[in-house]
Structures are given as C-alpha cells and as structure tokens.
Amino acid sequence: MGRMLPERPNLAIVGATGAVGAELLRILEERSFPHGRLRLLASARSAGTALLYRGEFVNVEELKDDAFDGVDVAIFSAGGAISRRYAPIAGAAGAVVIDNSSAFRMDPDVPLIVPEINGEAGLTAIGCRLSAGDRGLEPGTEVRRPSIIANPNCSTIIALMAVTPLHRAAGSGGVERMVVSTYQAASGAGAGVMRELEQQARDFAAGRPFTMDLLGRQYLFNLFSHTSTVGESGYNEEEMKLMRETHRIWGDSSPRITATCVRVPVLRAHCEAINLTFRGSLTEDEAREILASAPGVKIVDDRAGNRFPEPIYASGIDEVLVGRIRADISQPPGKGLELFVAGDQLRKGAALNAVQIAEMLIHAPQPTPA
Numbered sequence: 001m002g003r004m005l006p007e008r009p010n011l012a013i014v015g016a017t018g019a020v021g022a023e024l025l026r027i028l029e030e031r032s033f034p035h036g037r038l039r040l041l042a043s044a045r046s047a048g049t050a051l052l053y054r055g056e057f058v059n060v061e062e063l064k065d066d067a068f069d070g071v072d073v074a075i076f077s078a079g080g081a082i083s084r085r086y087a088p089i090a091g092a093a094g095a096v097v098i099d100n101s102s103a104f105r106m107d108p109d110v111p112l113i114v115p116e117i118n119g120e121a122g123l124t125a126i127g128c129r130l131s132a133g134d135r136g137l138e139p140g141t142e143v144r145r146p147s148i149i150a151n152p153n154c155s156t157i158i159a160l161m162a163v164t165p166l167h168r169a170a171g172s173g174g175v176e177r178m179v180v181s182t183y184q185a186a187s188g189a190g191a192g193v194m195r196e197l198e199q200q201a202r203d204f205a206a207g208r209p210f211t212m213d214l215l216g217r218q219y220l221f222n223l224f225s226h227t228s229t230v231g232e233s234g235y236n237e238e239e240m241k242l243m244r245e246t247h248r249i250w251g252d253s254s255p256r257i258t259a260t261c262v263r264v265p266v267l268r269a270h271c272e273a274i275n276l277t278f279r280g281s282l283t284e285d286e287a288r289e290i291l292a293s294a295p296g297v298k299i300v301d302d303r304a305g306n307r308f309p310e311p312i313y314a315s316g317i318d319e320v321l322v323g324r325i326r327a328d329i330s331q332p333p334g335k336g337l338e339l340f341v342a343g344d345q346l347r348k349g350a351a352l353n354a355v356q357i358a359e360m361l362i363h364a365p366q367p368t369p370a
C-alpha cells in the first residue's frame with residue numbers, strides 16, 4: 001500500500017530565513033526527519049545567502065512560481081499573503097502544503113491539525129482528498145484546497161495541548177466556558193521584533209533612545225495589547241483566532257470562549273492563564289492525573305518552591321508546561337479550574353507541529369480511491 005507522502009519526500013521551506021524557518025531547520029535536524037532534496041526559499045533579500053543545515057551550507061533561493069517543481073511537501077512560514085499566493089501554486093505542482101500562516105485556517109476544506117488532538121480526524125480528511133486526485137495537476141490549474149493543511153495559531157495550540165484532555169475527560173460535553181489571558185513573547189511577531197527587543201536592551205544599557213523601527217513603541221520594561229487589528233467588537237484578531245480555531249479543532253462551537261492577548265518583553269515562549277468552567281465535573285486531583293499522562297504536556301507545579309511554568313523553562317523544548325493547577329474557588333466544587341501554561345510557540349506553536357504533521361503523512365497509508 002502506498003503512503004500519503006514518500007518515505008523521503010522532497011521538501012521546500014518557504015520563509016526559511018525567518019524565526020519559524022530557523023526553528024524548522026533545527027527540528028528537522030534534531031528529529032532526523034527523512035527527506036530527499038531540500039529547497040530553502042525566502043524573499044529576494046535573502047537569495048544567495050546560505051543556511052547551515054546538517055553540517056552543510058544550503059543556498060537560499062528566491063521564492064518564485066517554479067520553486068515547487070518536484071517538491072512533495074512544502075512548509076510555509078512567510079505570512080498570509082505569501083501563503084495565499086503560493087500555496088495553490090505548490091499544490092498544483094503536486095506538493096502537500098503545511099501552512100503556518102492564518103490564510104486557510106478557517107477554510108472548511110482545509111484541515112486544521114494538532115496531531116495529538118485531532119490528528120486522526122485530520123488524516124481521514126487529508127487521505128480522502130489526496131486519493132481524490134489533487135496531486136499531479138498541470139501548473140496553473142486551480143487546485144482544490146485539500147492539498148493544503150493548516151497549522152493552528154500558536155496561542156491556540158499551546159492552550160489546547162493542556163485544555164483538550166481536560167475538556168474530553170470532564171464529561172457532559174466538557175468545557176462550558178474558557179477565559180484565556182496571554183503573555184506572548186517577541187518571537188511570536190518574528191525575528192525582526194526579537195532583534196528590536198534585544199536592541200532596546202542594548203539602547204537602555206548605553207543610555208540611548210530606544211530603537212522603535214518595527215513596533216514604534218517602547219517594548220523593553222513594558223507590555224501592550226497584541227498588535228493585530230482590533231475589530232468592531234473590541235477583540236483583536238489574535239483573540240478571535242483563539243476562539244474560532246478552538247471551536248474548529250474541537251468540532252464543537254458550544255464552549256463559550258473569551259481571550260485577552262498581550263505582548264510581553266520576553267524573547268521566546270508564550271504563557272497563558274486559563275480559567276475553565278465545566279459542564280460536567282472535574283476535580284483538581286483528576287485534572288492532575290489527566291495532565292500527567294497527556295501527550296506533549298509536562299506538569300511544573302511546585303507550590304512549596306514557587307516554581308511554575310516560565311518562558312525560560314519552556315524555551316527550546318517540545319512540551320507545553322502546565323502549572324498553577326488549582327480548583328477555582330469562586331466556583332462550586334468540580335466546576336472550575338485555573339491553569340497557567342508556557343509553551344515554545346516557535347516549536348509546538350509552529351515548527352514542531354508542522355513537522356509532526358509531515359511525519360504523520362509519511363507514516364499514514366494512502367487510502368484506496370473510492
């Protein structure tokens with residue numbers, strides 16, 4: 001039986017020079033991801049530079065329409081506009097696209113996948129599409145969306161890694177209401193914003209005015225509302241993504257969700273305070289037991305030592321850290337729970353999740369066309 005992807009697929013990374021791109025290369029190397037030819041793609045600004053990968057320098061090429069010839073899987077991390085323009089081109093060239101941008105996440109034809117949470121349902125959807133003959137179309141043919149798989153928003157992935165096992169265990173339909181407050185790192189806004197935060201630290205140490213080229217504001221020793229557009233409701237786009245994508249991943253739009261997303265002067269790894277109300281019941285002890293065996297989750301909850309999830313503990317690791325696990329004392333017993341999570345959004349929130357999806361496709365058998 002064939003597989004959804006070849007055992008050693010030819011790989012393209014769109015946005016290879018960015019914050020997520022750099023992490024993708026690190027993860028492919030760490031996990032010895034099996035692949036054939038590797039194409040590193042970025043803007044014309046980076047064309048001609050080279051990136052170190054598995055001990056060798058690989059040239060970065062400018063992203064153009066013919067970049068996907070012979071490519072089996074293309075991981076996009078270059079912003080929504082690039083994904084909207086080039087993902088269909090990659091699909092038409094026969095590649096499966098795994099997209100880190102928000103361009104296709106709410107498209108009902110595009111699976112939105114976190115392997116630990118909805119991997120199997122996603123595989124079924126992808127398998128049906130791939131067997132329906134999306135691959136091998138003439139370049140320029142309008143491709144049906146199935147050749148694209150979307151990676152959810154980073155804050156959404158990090159929250160759901162911890163909350164989904166509780167949602168599924170609580171009974172009577174799980175979470176009735178979720179209130180999320182985020183503390184999001186600079187790296188979530190890309191490599192340039194990380195550099196600007198570092199530069200502001202140097203400016204401060206040298207007694208110079210702060211460099212404010214990208215954000216137009218002081219970031220060091222400050223925090224501010226997430227910089228995505230604020231809609232008429234007063235919610236910004238990041239907050240809306242967290243709500244909508246959670247409903248889509250759970251396949252259930254009944255849980256009431258609200259969020260406040262804030263950027264904090266941390267270089268890497270997002271934190272989130274999460275308050276849950278259950279329709280059924282889940283005690284603190286039950287929550288601990290469930291989280292202790294949840295895939296991709298690690299409990300850090302040392303009350304005596306006051307050690308809980310922190311960005312520096314979560315940076316560079318695969319697991320989402322969960323702590324401050326406690327019954328919400330404003331709720332009847334078993335009805336409410338408080339959590340604090342920290343997750344490296346460049347890894348599980350983006351690059352790692354994308355690589356896990358690719359691994360899933362390599363190992364999954366290709367279903368026989370109906």
Ligand SMILES: NC(=O)c1ccc[n+]([C@@H]2O[C@H](COP(=O)([O-])OP(=O)(O)OC[C@H]3O[C@@H](n4cnc5c(N)ncnc54)[C@H](OP(=O)(O)O)[C@@H]3O)[C@@H](O)[C@H]2O)c1
Nearest residue numbers: 015017018019020042043046077078079101188190191350
């Ligand atoms: N950062 C995160 O934590 C995170 C998490 C989840 C999802 N994402 C999504 O991942 C994507 C990338 O984010 P990032 O943080 O890695 O951003 P970034 O550090 O700013 O990197 C952007 C990348 O896109 C490339 N690019 C920009 N314009 C291009 C063009 N016209 N043609 C080809 N390549 C172009 C850049 O290449 P040059 O170097 O040549 O400019 C660079 O490689 C975004 O869609 C973001 O929403 C990011």
